[in-house]
Amino acid sequence: MFAAPSSLNGKELTLRVDSTLGELTARYRAEFLPCPAGRPDFRSPELPAAGRLPSMASRDYLIPNDPENGYDGPADLSIESAIGHDSDNLYLAINVRDDVHFQPFSAGKLWAADSIQLVIDTRADALPNVYGFAPDDYEMSFGLTPNGPDKEFDYIYERGRAAASLKQVECNIFRSGDLTCYRIAIPWKVLNMEPENGTVFGLNFIANDHDGHGRNYWMGLTPGIGEAKNPYAYRKFILQR
Template identity: 30%
Template sequence: MKKDGFHPVDTHGESATWLGDGIQFALDTIANAPKGTAGLQDDDFEYLLSLYQGEPLLIRLAASASSYDSLSKDLGRTDQGDCAIRKTADGVVYELALPPVSISPFKLLPGSATRFNFIVNMNDGEKRVGWIELTPGIGQQPKRPDQFMDMVLLP
């Protein structure tokens, strides 16, 4: 996506960085949301990656229940991932590497299926002006994991 300027927002606290330029993504980790599902389920994740006070910030907005894997996953700022955000001559590059626990119970094995979605939040320097989404389902309330894109890992 090409637009004028880069406008992260950090004036409303960490949890409101979605008001500025940044990325949100979500997974329905076991691809089980029935048609018409309203809201994320207990196997789903949602993350926000943005620049906050000049540094990359990763926030976990939703996480799978520990009943799937006996792993606790706190919401809010997380350091469970390596992230970078850098401006280039052509725009802004977002980089993120997450450990498997950050998307569990999804398994990083050939043939594993999930549903995935992301949006690019946009700000014009004064206010949030919208977003671009891969598919519907993440930018609206309630979230609709049944509308996320199917994704299968290849061998």
């Protein structure tokens, strides 16, 4: 951990270590996405103008990207989304375009059908080639079931606080045409984070697609959730007032 006098976003960093085992040099590129101030409308399918994330509307974001998996373009599965925050919560607004909504399950198995799986690496401290979650990581799933919106913790290190923490997470999930709209608010206190300007964290989410014939594929910002848990691969975000 170190402090920089100015933004390092987009710049190459060189790490050089001299030790009794020799010298090691590694190069990294600092790439942060902004997490601006703002709260989405939890009742509207419209996304905020600020905090927009990359548009996911092609096989470039599909996992597994198998030509034989039946993916039929953006109407089959595509994503528009935005991120934001205030002093109390981290917000995500995710619109999943999906011509067939299929989610017959409830909390405990939401990931197995149409759903969002969201992982937050609160310290952005994951290491390369180290799979699995650390105590500062959180994974949640959200789905629109026959009984309405549902949510679950798939991973929280302190299992004893899972139920109370889940109650504090706010979500609204609704269909608007062929869009499934997810509106999510996660309190900073649930994540054990202080929302200070310049705070960096790792985050990734995927949209699972089922269509009634099994979960054939999913789409997300990066790999590292559906096929294996790899927080090092997640996008890094920086809080901006």
